[in-house]
Amino acid sequence: MPAPVAAALRTVGAAAFAIVLLVFVLGPLVWLGAHAFADRWTYPNLLPDSWTLRWWQTVFSDQVLGSSIQNSLLITPVVVLVSAVVCLPAAYAFARFEFPGRRLFLIGLFATNAFPRMGLFATLASLYYALGLMNTIAGIVVVQLLGTIVFMTWIPAAAFSAVPRSLEEAARDAGASRARVFFTVTLRLALPGILVGAVMAFLAAFDEAQGTYLVGAPDILTMPTEMYSLVLNFPKQVAAVFSILLAIPSVVLLLAVRKHVMGGQLAEGFQLK
Amino acid sequence: MATVTATPAAATADRGAHHASRSAAAGFLLALPPVVVIALFVGVPVVLALAFSVGFTGGLNSVVAAVGQNVHHADGAVPTFAAYGDVFTDPAFWQDLALTLGVTLASTAIVVVLAGGIGLYLRLHGGWFARLLSGVAIVPLFIPVVIASWAILTFYSADGFLRSLFAQVGLEAPVWSYTAIAIVIGSAWTSLPFAVLMIASGLQSVPDALIEAARDAGAGTARIVRTILLPMSTVPIVIAVTFTAIGVIGSYTVPYFTGPNAPTMLGVSLARYFTAYNQPQQSLVLAFVVFLAAAGIGALYVWANFRSARREGRV
Numbered sequence: 001m002p003a004p005v006a007a008a009l010r011t012v013g014a015a016a017f018a019i020v021l022l023v024f025v026l027g028p029l030v031w032l033g034a035h036a037f038a039d040r041w042t043y044p045n046l047l048p049d050s051w052t053l054r055w056w057q058t059v060f061s062d063q064v065l066g067s068s069i070q071n072s073l074l075i076t077p078v079v080v081l082v083s084a085v086v087c088l089p090a091a092y093a094f095a096r097f098e099f100p101g102r103r104l105f106l107i108g109l110f111a112t113n114a115f116p117r118m119g120l121f122a123t124l125a126s127l128y129y130a131l132g133l134m135n136t137i138a139g140i141v142v143v144q145l146l147g148t149i150v151f152m153t154w155i156p157a158a159a160f161s162a163v164p165r166s167l168e169e170a171a172r173d174a175g176a177s178r179a180r181v182f183f184t185v186t187l188r189l190a191l192p193g194i195l196v197g198a199v200m201a202f203l204a205a206f207d208e209a210q211g212t213y214l215v216g217a218p219d220i221l222t223m224p225t226e227m228y229s230l231v232l233n234f235p236k237q238v239a240a241v242f243s244i245l246l247a248i249p250s251v252v253l254l255l256a257v258r259k260h261v262m263g264g265q266l267a268e269g270f271q272l273k
Numbered sequence: 274m275a276t277v278t279a280t281p282a283a284a285t286a287d288r289g290a291h292h293a294s295r296s297a298a299a300g301f302l303l304a305l306p307p308v309v310v311i312a313l314f315v316g317v318p319v320v321l322a323l324a325f326s327v328g329f330t331g332g333l334n335s336v337v338a339a340v341g342q343n344v345h346h347a348d349g350a351v352p353t354f355a356a357y358g359d360v361f362t363d364p365a366f367w368q369d370l371a372l373t374l375g376v377t378l379a380s381t382a383i384v385v386v387l388a389g390g391i392g393l394y395l396r397l398h399g400g401w402f403a404r405l406l407s408g409v410a411i412v413p414l415f416i417p418v419v420i421a422s423w424a425i426l427t428f429y430s431a432d433g434f435l436r437s438l439f440a441q442v443g444l445e446a447p448v449w450s451y452t453a454i455a456i457v458i459g460s461a462w463t464s465l466p467f468a469v470l471m472i473a474s475g476l477q478s479v480p481d482a483l484i485e486a487a488r489d490a491g492a493g494t495a496r497i498v499r500t501i502l503l504p505m506s507t508v509p510i511v512i513a514v515t516f517t518a519i520g521v522i523g524s525y526t527v528p529y530f531t532g533p534n535a536p537t538m539l540g541v542s543l544a545r546y547f548t549a550y551n552q553p554q555q556s557l558v559l560a561f562v563v564f565l566a567a568a569g570i571g572a573l574y575v576w577a578n579f580r581s582a583r584r585e586g587r588v
Contacts, residue, residue, distance in 0.1 A: 017390055018406055024387075025409050025462065028424035029416065031434050035427065043432040044440030090304040097300025105308050107575060112315045114567035116523030118544040119560025122553060123318035123325070126337045146314055149307045207417040210525055210544075227419045231530070236427065243420040250415045 035240035055237040065242065068226035072206060075137060075222060079144045079205040080198055086145075087152035088194070094153065095160035109153055112146070120146075121211045128215065135219055143211035148201035155200065159193020160186065192257075199253045206249060326557040327352035341553040356554040360562075368536035370562070372453055376528075376538060377521045380460035384517050385510070387461070388468035393498060396476040397484075407473060414466035422530035425459045426450050455531035456538065460521040468513040475509025476502055508581040515574035522570070523563045539563050 035041070036055060038048035059065050093099070094106060124143070125134070133139035163186050171181045187194075209224035217225060223246050231239050321333055328347030330338035338344050345355035360366050391410055395403040413421060428434050429449040439446035449455045479502055487497050503510070528538035537545075539559055546556035 014394065017394075018402070021387065021391070021406060022409060024458075025412055025465070027434055028421070028428035028462070029412070031428045032420070032424040044437040046434070046437055046441065086306040086310060090307050093300040093303035097296050097303070099297040099300040099304070101301070102304070105304055109307060109311060111568070111571060112311050114519050114523075114564060114571050115315065115319060116525070116540050116543065116560050116563045116567070118525045118540055118547070119322070119523075119557060119563065120315060120318060122543070122547045122556055122560065123322035123337075124314065126321060126333050127314070127318055129336050130333050142310075142314055145310065149311060153307055203417075207419065209419055224417060224419050227423075231423055239423060243423060246420055247416055250417060254415045 032240050032243055035237050036244050038237055038240075055235075055241045058238055059241045059245070064221070065226060065230075068221045068223050069245070071220060072223040075140055075144070076202060076206045079141050079148060080202050082141060083145055083148040083152045083201050083205075084198065087149055088156055091153050091156035091194075091197075092160050094157040106154070106157075110150055113150060117210055121214045124211070125214060134215060136215075137220065139215045140212050140220060140222070143215055144205040144208045146211075147204040147208055151197045151200040151204060155197035156190065156194045159190040159197075162193070163189045196257050199257050202253060203250055322557045322560065326356055326554055326561060327354060328356070328554075337553050341551055343552045344554050356558050359552075360555050360558045365535065366542075366559070369539050369542045372536045373522060373539045373563075374566075376453060376456050376460060377518050379457045380464065380521050381514055381517045383457065383461040384464050384468045385472075385514060387465060388472045388513060389510075391469055392472040392476045393502065395473055396479070396502065397494065397497075407469060410469040411466045413462055418463055418526045419530075421463050422459055422527045425455060425462060425527075426531045429455055429458065450531060451533050453532065453536075456528045459527040459531045460524060463527060464517040464520055468517055471509045471513040471516075472506065475506030479505045508577050511577035512574060515570050515577075518570045519567045522567050 034048060037051050037053065039050040039052035039054075041048040094102060121143070128134045128139055133142065167185055167189075168181050171185050172178075176184070207224055209222075209228065212220075212222050213225040213228065216222070223242070227239070227242060227246065230242055325334040325337065328345050329352070330344060330346050338346075343359065345353050345359075347353050387410070391403070391406050395407055416424075427450075430436075431448045431450070433450065436446045436448065449458070483501055483505075484497055487501060492500075523540050524538060525540040525544060528541045529544075532538060532541065539562065543556045543559035543563070546552045546559060
């Protein structure tokens, strides 16, 4: 095939691929976003007939929706904090120590994701009734914690192991104590990876709906569990407004760590080493 | 990760051995907390669930056994597989299983093709356009799954964008919402970012020198892709495939929102058995079927990592 024809075909192919990708990924979001501001929208128009902000008013003035937003914003940071306390020392251990069962533990922590969440919550219910955790905030914290453990162990472990030992040894040789070396060298250099892990953990906890619903409903509702009922009981536009609200923390947080996520912290974190 | 630094003097080597055993104990203890949490809140329930599915309804299983319907009890210490029989003789189960496997295969294939395309374009051409595409492909990471499912449902519904666009030119587009196609689209959508990150980083790590040498020798793009890029990034590709497949096979939210009532994915089916039909034992049988399938896929991941570790001389 002559070179210019091949080149033209390549460009057309790339353009077609790009258009398909853009519509595939961004289309549904833009469509939903338009619904949040739509007053009347007749099929088959591609844009609403008239625009309005009253659906935002509906959402903000609703008591139940407001309390679910509050619950989400209160519970999720607690979960991330507990996850950090439980998992970060383990991440350091996985990175810096050799001990029997190290690889087994790493795989085991990841393997628990292979069990379908709904099935897990079904049996977790029995344990919760026995421990008195049903319908409590502590119960919800534990359920959301389960989803964050992989992110708070694997990704920080990769970050810790990427810190060159030579730097730590140089600091020790210069006379610094172990604690000082840890806080000023190791932790400092591993911080981007830890932050990526924390953000992924925050998002996993924030978006957790199924287990939270089984444990908390109907007394304690978070934004995602509220979404399930919203979709069924309110007009499309209300669900669209709530969707935008629910997506805001994700967008803000991920934009903040975007540089590190794209820079490979996420991909590095999931290689077994 | 944990390398042992070489120590020249015998005395320091001695100290090193003692240090190693003490640090092994320290490492083990530090690594315990998340393992304990998982063992208590995932391991114990899974073991209880396994026992309950074969009829052991005492102890911690007594509440759910008392509340549930159609519960089969074990004969003393002899397990009963009646619940498994209930599920496997139901033709709906086999339809759901077929749908689940089909959807998993289709969405994984779509994800690999899209992510592979983006990764290859980024590697071989680079430039702002490739970076834009990869940035767009990461966007689903920002969006909670509940919202993504709802957005995809409205996009492909009877009055959604697809139908509206075709109606503008007088054509009838199909309604994909509430069908298996919407589940495939939704699953591919939510799995795309991770696959793009893995495959793109895998392709980026192939040295320029290899590609240039091949080009100098006269190899075309297709040949470079087939003989250099793909073999050298097998591990990240396998990781992307297994993560996607495991995520899709047991999924609940995407098929619940976007899929049909029947046949549906096993994740939705098992939730239905538990909440709507109040048959917890049968629900758990389904959970174990999904777990077995996911574990099989996960074994592929472990093998791939082991192989790469052995090749790099780390094992």
